[in-house]
Amino acid sequence: MRRLLTIPTRERLERVLKYVFDENEFLAPNGIRSLSRAYYKKPYHLRFDDSEYCIDYEPAESRTGMFGGNSNWRDRSGCR
16 A cells, blocks of 8 residues: 655645635535535536537536436536
């Protein structure tokens, strides 16, 4: 078994925490989001072969039952 331990520099840690504690990114009223809220206004699109895939932030209940009905991220075709 191998283990990896990394200790970031102070500058790198401050840069990461800036995003973690930003309410427009990962900080939410009930904890830390698994996907940045920045994807709410600007979803990530990927074209592969003849299909388009999209990941966006969707608060609260899902529009589909694909992920159990309640998840903060989506992978689907035809984002907003």
